[in-house]
Amino acid sequence: MTTPSETTLSLLQLQQTVQRMVTNHATQNVWVTAELSDVAERGGHCYMELIQKDDDGITTVAKARATIWANNWPRIRTQFMQSTGQRFATGLKVMVRVSVSYHPVYGMTMVISAVNPDYTMGDMLRRRREILMRLHNEGILEMNRSLEFPCPTLRIAVISAPEAAGYGDFMHQLYGNGYNLRFNTKLYPAIMQGEKAASSVIAALDRIASDGDSWDCVVIIRGGGSTSDLSSFENYELASNVAQFPLPIIVGIGHERDITVLDYVACQRVKTPTAAAEFLLNLACEELDRLRTLTSDILRVANECISGAREQLAYFGGQLPVAPVGTIHRAERRLNAATLSLATICPRRIQPLHARIELYGNAITTAVTAAIDRHRSRLETIKQVLDAISPEATLRRGYSITSCRGKIITDPASVHHGDEIVTQFASGTIQSTVR
Secondary structure, eight states: OOOOOTTOOOHHHHHHHHHHHHSSGGGSSEEEEEEEEEEEEETTEEEEEEEEEOTTSOSEEEEEEEEEOTTTHHHHHHHHHHHHSSOSOTTOEEEEEEEEEEETTTEEEEEEEEEOHHHHHHHHHHHHHHHHHHHHHTTOTTTTTTOOOOSSOOEEEEEEOTTOHHHHHHHHHHHTOTTOOOOEEEEEEOOOSSTTHHHHHHHHHHHHHHTGGGOSEEEEEEOOOOHHHHGGGOOHHHHHHHHHOSSOEEEEESOTTOOOTHHHHSSEEOSSHHHHHHHHHHHHHHHHHHHHHHHHHHHHHHHHHHHHHHHHHHHHHHHTTTHHHHHHHHHHHHHHHHHHHHHHHHHHHHHHHHHHHHHHHHHHHHHHHHHHHHHHHHHHHHHHHHHHHSHHHHHHTTOOEEEETTEEOOOGGGOOTTOEEEEEOSSOEEEEEOO
8 A cells, every 4th residue: 555645636736737837829810630429509609528539530530619609600610611512511521629627526628719721722722713713604514514415425435545444434335225225436636644644625616616515515524533633624724724615514623522623614514524524324215215206106196096097987987878868968958948038039039129120210300300400400500690780681782892803992191193993882892993
């Protein structure tokens, strides 16, 4: 049995010693990198565990509870979402600024006051976000994604490295299909890794565009690789060309976990080159099913039409022996009925018309006689008026008309000494000489 030393401490003294050792300048506002685990929001605060795993990413080598208090959590959450495009959640690797404190009752506490979103995004993610934002501002981000695949989609332009395993898998999957579907493909070789990859793929797209209407769509495929191998596809010029390409583009680059900026602008993103072939097979099978359905519908409608026509033909065949006789009898009955109707209707219709004609004849005679009398009376009145105002009537009343050289004299000053003048009376004329 050991004897307690003279320096025995109480639990509180020990805790206070630890508190003094932990709470110092070296543990305040320190930037720490870790992985998030068990992130939860309660009462306006955010609670989590910060963990660190070994190089294999399997064994946890360090763990600590951490908290973001409610006075900082809304700001940190909003900034993180705006910068990274994702929630502050379990599984993310983060860089956080922490301050460590120690309490005799509650133990050690790590309080987070800031988060560096750039660490989470990484240089590649940030560059990708900038490219996508630029394409969005230019109004071309959705151009290729909004295209529709033609029906059927059987003419495929392929951009890949000729010797790539992914290209081989794509061709084997496409041409080894069990539906006997026949595709027309052409490889447009391109460098799919390194600094020249982007310009090489752009050149291949230009060659495809120059072929005009030879193709239904374009497939860009490459097998998986490291993140650095795929970094050449995080390129604005390449993304811009893909976004504005007039044919729908299928991108199958890398494995399921691999994502590049092309996945955000292409018409269709698939996991692998093999998945690209499966996508095209599915499109063709859907079109084949549609054609089969149309064929069945056409056959059904044709059979229904033929069956109906046969029934009509049988009906008309049975009606032919009796139909003409029945038609003639019906026509005779209608003719007889019409004859009887005419015999009954005509006298009733004609007699009133005859009476109206006789009435109109008498009225016309009376009206014509009256009109002639009225016109004769008017003519007599006009004749009397003309006779009363004629020159002959004026002469008979004792007046005379004197003229010189054929013109009637109305002013004595209009004649001169020696002029021959003619004076006309009702019974004759007198010629005179002016003296």
